[in-house]
Amino acid sequence: MSGASEMRDGWRILAGCFVGVSASFASLFFYTSGIFLKPVAETFGWTRGEISLSSIAVLVGNVLAFPVAGRLVDRFGERRVAFLSTLGLGLSFCLLAVLTTGLWIYLILLTLLCCLSSGGNLIPYNRLLTQHFCRLRGLAFGIALGGTSFGAAILPVYLAPYVAEHGWRAGYLLLGGLTVPLALLTFWLIGRPAADTVMSPRDAGLHWSEVVRHRAFRSIGTIVFLAAAAVLGTTLHVIAMLTDQGMTAAEAGALASGLGVAVLAGRVGAGYLLDRWDAGVVTAVLLALVATGMGALATGRPEMILPAILLVGLGVGTEGDILAYLLGRRFPVRNFGTVYGTILSVHAFGAGLGGFVAGALFDLFGSYQVWLSCAAAMLLVAASIAWLTERSVRPLAASAA
Template sequence: MKSSSEFMQNWRLLLATFIGISVGVSSIYFYSIGLFMKPIAAEFGWTRADSSLGALVGTSCAALMVIPTGWLVDRFGSARVAFVCLACLAASFFALGLFTVDLTSYLIIISVMSMLTAGSTPLPFTRLVIVAFEKNRGKALGLILTGTGTGAILLPKLLAPYIAEHGWRSGYFALGTVVLISIPVIWLLLRGAKDTEISTEKERFSAVSLFNTRRFYHLCLIFFLTAVAVLGTVAHFFSMLTDSGLTPPQAGAVASLIGVSVIAGRLITGVLLDRFSAAYITAGLFLVASVGLLTLGLGGPAYAKLGAIITGLAIGSEVDLISFLVGRLFVRKVYGVAYGAVYAVFLVGGAIGPYIAGRLFDMTGDYSSWLYTASASLLIASLLSLFIPVKHTEQSPMTAKAVA
């Protein structure tokens, strides 16, 4: 009875956090990067690498803000930080449409946006769910994190033809409007929700010793390699499709499969992690993704749908895997800093990947060399995952003494 009552009591919170994640920077901005890349480059005469700099600069700035944003959430509450950052995200989209006149202005706006909107990532929304749920915490997190897949499904289908008809500036105005409309809806749904507790100075200080543990760097390397490969591919996937001759609506329909796969990846990974070793699940997932990108590189557009599905499975699981593994490998009192640090490294990889892909395209004229590189990166990450020191039936092996 208590298990089902958690969902009954907190359905408004679940809906609010789902919407928040769906319109947050990790969804609505990330999955729209590829849709704007070619139109903007065509207008200003940029190379594919130039147009990829937005992802590089933006994600790097976001990575710098992950840990400070975690502190702000602890200090001022999840909802307040999320509302401010969502408002900044809406304003940033309008600024991109109004004030982008060259590469410099574009990168400056992206940089400011990324630093001001880190609180619209899943961080504050997952914190709200963690506070509200006890017995069904994993299921609840899996449900709201499928919000990232919403952007991947809807944006290619709806925004791609809109940009093709009305231009990329109008596309940014449309995104800003969507975020702006969502803010009061989320506010109404979250009224009365219990917010996160403020951590003590002692707990924050003890996290310093985290950076003296090898397992921390082990995780960082795995998810860095994964981010380089997967996020680099996602940023250019729409361009891959249109380069092959597909029209924007056709490419959008294929690219939307990534969103469907993201949702499936979230749900399936959660079920598997409850039944099998997290190390084997992580290794197996990245191995499948490696084979998928290799197949896409060898087969070209004929395997585009398969590539979209496999890529979506990988990015539909990374946040779940980071959360699960950090929770198993480190004690609870350093969870926030550990998660933020690993996720920051993941974002750095996600910043570098699109730029490398763009450079390789400029050098070779196609994406084959990038897909081979991404496949190799995922294969290394898969092999490293086999040595993650965690078992399904064990509690966290790191004692409080080890990180105090």
């Protein structure tokens, strides 16, 4: 089948994945969490380090939930798991708005949010794309996962001033209400799953322990951990970084929307390149560019803020696509949910740890410069590993674990 035929026959799947990703944890929660960071902390008198414990709560919830969610997607199909998980995300936003009265309750609710929403994150959508696209798989990843630009580019412009005027509780309720129409639209677009890609109760498939022992797990897992810690740990604090420099919430939200533009461009651009060039080379070059952005942001110079944010957004827009692409050529689609969910827990661990360390270093040094320098170094190490281990890699069979 030609690339044009793939796109023509799979447009509903592609559109459904785009909308589903727009309504996922990766879009509605992750890219908006920075907007709530300072208002929630100021309400209860928490330090920047204490509110950054939210990253640990997210870490714990995702690390525990992603492997289970991947298994459920393989067992019951993408459509049902994604729909129920998206509604779970909306319910969790409402609980955050209504029940948050202290730090520990806030952290428990964030952990619950991660558990309820894990099956509607990137796992079911990347599995669908791996199943339906071959010749233009990288581009399909880029277009569909560009749905995160809804949370990265559009929401900050409107949500940041909304929270500043109406409060963070109202902001969480607004996010909760957005999930329902998006979940229904996704459910309709995706349609029924193919019967041969859903495991029967007797088909155990790959176990998590087999995935961890796979020869590709160490190199890809290390790259993913370092990139997630550096890029996503920084993204959590972007709004706080900008307002610390004297910007208003509206100005910071508008500038941070540039991050979303870069996310979309990075996803589509990386997907296009993955279909044409060696994936190891593409990964190494992109990670090196993001490291340059971290270094520029660490200078603190006003004229460097926008180009630095655009480069950081480029990293946010590529790591998930590259991960799915590398895994998709090594494992059969029937096991993709289990495989992707397992390694995505490594991604979540890096992101949560990065966000916490960034906040702790801010409390220790009074600025984010030290963290940004560390993030740049981690990205350069990840780029080096990708260059050394992921170039000219032959697809590995699942049995090679």
